[in-house]
Amino acid sequence: MSKSYFPNIDNIVYEGPDSRNPFAFKHYNAEDQVGGKTMAEHLRFGAAYWHCMRNGLSDPFGAGTALMPWDDGSDPIDNALKRVDVFFEFLDKVGIDFYCFHDRDIAPEKESLKATNKALATVVEKLKSKQAESGKKLLWGTACLFNHPRYAQGAGTSPFADVYAYGAAQVKAAMDATHALDGLGYTFWGGREGYATLLNTNMKRELDHLAQLLHMAVDYKKAIGFKGQFYIEPKPREPTTHQYDSDAAACLNFLREYDLLDHFKLNIETNHATLAGHSMQHELTVAANAGALGSIDANRGDELLGWDTDQFPTDIYQTAQVMLVLLKQGGFVTGGLNFDAKRRRESHEPEDLFHAHIGGMDAFARGLKIAHAIIEDDRLDAFVRERYSSFDSGIGKDIEEGKVSLADLAAYAESTDDPQIPSGRQERLENLINEYL
């Protein structure tokens, strides 16, 4: 029996809504069927290596508080390998099947890029054997192109060609790692791909360079035979003043402009949506409309704090909205619900990792059941269908089919009475949603 890093915590199991055990699921039952698929198949939960294993819980005003007894200060590679055991024990006990990482979460930066890549390969080998042993899967990998000082002025949008090349090398190595681990996807989040001030910025050149990097990644993907899905993760600001991938619509426009749309989907994160001044439902709908809703970084912000608090999702109104959009597009293909979320600085004990994920999983289980019931019931969709039904026949159908001109519509409008419109019934529909909560 190998050493346990969470010796006081057993496997988390479903005990049902009446359970008072904080280490049990009240709503998430992996094998439970909802509309012909199990909850596990619908929800495809993922855990973030960076938050679980590497986030010391510091904030701009104070040092980290997280107790990580497994981080014993030994040689970084040994320590990195030990963290893999800790993480897989956590995944196993909490019942999460997928995970995500940045290259630098799993392995340290060494004195040279070559040495760093060697360290990365060592940890990847270990992850590979843990995956084989446990059946856990890599949802997506990514390169951390925002932490190191060399990327302070961007990576794919850096004004400095050598930094750009270094970033490209990191993307290549991170793609290799993801491929070696049979990753289902690879994510690009442009934390430094934007600007602090336009005074020193050539926006056009930066965007051209970023697109070129993505094209190179598409080519490399083909070259190595990596079949995973590429994602772009929108976020408007923080760390930069403005990030080019500011929201779903901006990302889609960028991908279209640079002929990349066939190769990418979006990874939509709740707190990034709200930072962009949108609801999560809006961002998901924009992505889904373009056939580009790929994966979700599940978390939430705090209305009282205007920054990326990355809290665990606990609001079932919101998880129901997320699941409504997701179910309507037929669910995930390669993506999943990755908890890109961290505990509060005050929740510094290892067991808090469990409470946080249990809460998020239960909140999404309820969201799934609620969304499924709303769709089955069909009253909401029936209302929306009826609201647009004047486009199903007559002049509306002619408009949709492109059969009429402005002059035709002018003649039509002159021949009919001034239109009277029915109520939008927002309050009635809000009441209807509450029937399911």
Ligand code: XUL
């Ligand atoms: C940062 C963020 C990242 C990406 C991956 O706000 O969401 O962790 O998910 O780089």
Ligand code: CO
């Ligand atoms: Co994220």
